[in-house]
Amino acid sequence: xxxxxxxxxxxALTTIFHYHAHVYYDAATREQAMLxxxxxxxxxxxxxxxxxxxxxxxxxxxQYEIGFEQALFxxxxxxxMLNRLGLPVLVHPNTDAELADxxxxxxxxxxxxxxxxxxxxxxxxxQGQSAPRPVVINTAPLQEI
Ligand code: ZN
Numbered sequence: 001x002x003x004x005x006x007x008x009x010x011x012a013l014t015t016i017f018h019y020h021a022h023v024y025y026d027a028a029t030r031e032q033a034m035l036x037x038x039x040x041x042x043x044x045x046x047x048x049x050x051x052x053x054x055x056x057x058x059x060x061x062x063q064y065e066i067g068f069e070q071a072l073f074x075x076x077x078x079x080x081m082l083n084r085l086g087l088p089v090l091v092h093p094n095t096d097a098e099l100a101d102x103x104x105x106x107x108x109x110x111x112x113x114x115x116x117x118x119x120x121x122x123x124x125x126x127q128g129q130s131a132p133r134p135v136v137i138n139t140a141p142l143q144e145i
Contacts (some may be wrong), residue, residue, distance in 0.1 A: 032085040094132040
């Protein structure tokens with residue numbers, strides 16, 4: 001039995017800037033995806049990303065991204081567990097390690113789907129970026145969770 005895991009460093013939670021939830025859909029599930037998008041926006045202060053109607057970069061099919069701060073993790077993620085309308089959702093942290101965030105540090109609700117990870121950075125800093133793109137809240141929730 002390999003014991004290489006024993007030398008793996010323990011990563012501090014402070015390496016997490018914020019989170020993404022990626023909601024995946026196709027032509028048959030697009031209506032559910034739009035309803036889920038609307039329901040999230042009505043209930044959570046998030047950075048609701050634009051629609052990608054086809055595969056782009058590491059993404060295997062149509063999707064949109066929900067960026068959210070750490071404080072929302074404990075409510076938004078369980079809410080998505082209960083209300084994702086059967087859609088696969090990838091939740092991942094955003095650290096300096098973009099590739100690991102999408103491959104190793106993932107939480108899948110439904111799925112998983114195969115990502116095309118070769119376009120992701122092993123280290124953002126090594127590529128000259130100091131941090132992942134910040135979360136910019138663009139929803140104004142009106143309803144109780
Ligand atoms: Zn992401």
